[in-house]
């Protein structure tokens with residue numbers, strides 16, 4: 208898969224580890240930053256990642272901040288983005304199956320690496336179920 212990742216300083220370490228694991232699996236990963244632990248404003252990173260995703264058509268985006276909340280809120284302001292803050296594997300799978308989320312978000316200060324990795328795997332293994340979910344996702348996209 209082609210994946211674009213990004214984080215603020217609060218999600219930097221988690222993003223780095225998830226990026227490494229994804230690359231180890233052979234996925235193509237583009238990192239929009241941040242690239243160190245220096246403080247950075249998460250809305251900028253979210254918008255940068257969303258613009259890249261929409262322009263370059265990666266399979267999905269992965270965002271991390273301290274809680275995953277702020278960076279997912281910011282991403283969801285971008286037309287065409289459906290960002291899901293994931294806290295459990297069922298939700299991560301449903302984010303794809305029901306919501307066709309094109310961005311997943313995690314909190315670097317709220318989840319451990321193994322749990323986050325399990326959620327990434329659950330999301331990546333899932334497929335959008337279409338059917339009744341298709342018009343609902345369309346309704347979401349038409350809100351903006």
Ligand SMILES: O=C[C@H](O)[C@H](O)[C@H](O)COP(=O)(O)O
Pocket residue numbers: 215216217218246249272273274275276277278
């Ligand atoms: O939702 C926002 C994120 O959790 C940020 O990572 C967090 O607010 C950053 O906080 P601070 O600048 O105090 O490290």
